[in-house]
Amino acid sequence: MVRFNAVSETRVVDPKFAPGFKVMFSDGGSLDALNELLKEPVPINRFRPNCSILVKGCEPFSEDLWKELKINMFKFQGVKLCSRCKKKNKLETKFAVLVFLFVLIFENGKPFSKTVNKVPTINQENGIAGSEPNETLKEFRSDKVLRPNKKQQGKVYFGQNLVCQESLTEGKGKTISVGDCVYVFSKASSLAEAIA
Numbered sequence: 001m002v003r004f005n006a007v008s009e010t011r012v013v014d015p016k017f018a019p020g021f022k023v024m025f026s027d028g029g030s031l032d033a034l035n036e037l038l039k040e041p042v043p044i045n046r047f048r049p050n051c052s053i054l055v056k057g058c059e060p061f062s063e064d065l066w067k068e069l070k071i072n073m074f075k076f077q078g079v080k081l082c083s084r085c086k087k088k089n090k091l092e093t094k095f096a097v098l099v100f101l102f103v104l105i106f107e108n109g110k111p112f113s114k115t116v117n118k119v120p121t122i123n124q125e126n127g128i129a130g131s132e133p134n135e136t137l138k139e140f141r142s143d144k145v146l147r148p149n150k151k152q153q154g155k156v157y158f159g160q161n162l163v164c165q166e167s168l169t170e171g172k173g174k175t176i177s178v179g180d181c182v183y184v185f186s187k188a189s190s191l192a193e194a195i196a
Contacts, residue, residue, distance in 0.1 A: 021161035024082050025053045025063055030158070033060035037136050046120045046133065047082070047158055055182050061141075063160045064194050068185040073174050075165040078188070081157040081195050084120055084134055120158070133158075147192045157195065 024047060031054070035041035044054050053071065055063070067078045120137075122129045137156040139145075144152055166174075188194040 021079060021082075021163060023053060023076065023162040023164065024159045025066075025069075025076070025078070025162045026055070026159040027058040027060065027063045028054050028056040029058055029060040030063065034133055034136065034158070037140075038133055040132070042120070042133050043124070045124045046122070053162075053176065064157075064191060065187040065189075066160060066184050067188050067194075069162075070183045070185065071176050072180045074176060076162040077165055078194070079161045079163055081191075082159040082161050083155040083157055084137065143195065147195055150192065160194075 026044065026047065031042075031044055063078075064081055069076050069078070118129070121131060121134050134156055137158055141157050143150065143155045143157075146157065
């Protein structure tokens with residue numbers, strides 16, 4: 001699986017493995033709130049192995065509504081909440097892990113979104129798949145709970161998908177570092193708007 005260099009706090013990222021959005025943004029309070037409900041806490045790497053920005057000091061899931069924000073010199077747009085795939089049976093889980101590993105090893109194309117969204121249930125240290133944290137998220141972060149009056153798709157949500165508003169050439173040489181402030185300029189009016 002993907003490893004994070006704890007010494008340098010960096011990891012080389014190949015953005016072609018991102019399923020639609022390059023950045024997943026989450027508040028540390030959201031992860032803490034989830035971990036309080038789990039038998040075994042999970043690290044943030046269970047949610048997005050390509051690029052994750054974790055913020056501390058906000059109410060849990062406050063990032064759900066953030067639509068425009070700035071970190072260091074980068075402006076981001078919150079596109080929608082990051083959905084996770086539905087529960088799969090053991091055969092589908094094994095297949096998803098094999099496909100994910102095949103794509104990572106051979107770099108033979110873009111992984112399926114459902115495969116990448118299965119990552120939260122895979123222990124990044126040993127590659128063993130389980131049902132958590134998706135099962136717990138289903139109890140309080142599902143479309144059934146967050147938008148009960150809309151068509152149900154069996155999705156669970158954790159984090160916000162972001163798009164950087166600067167082009168790659170404009171952003172060259174700029175970095176986001178631990179300790180950078182996050183400025184929120186606009187918010188969605190409701191969770192239904194944020195999920196859409």
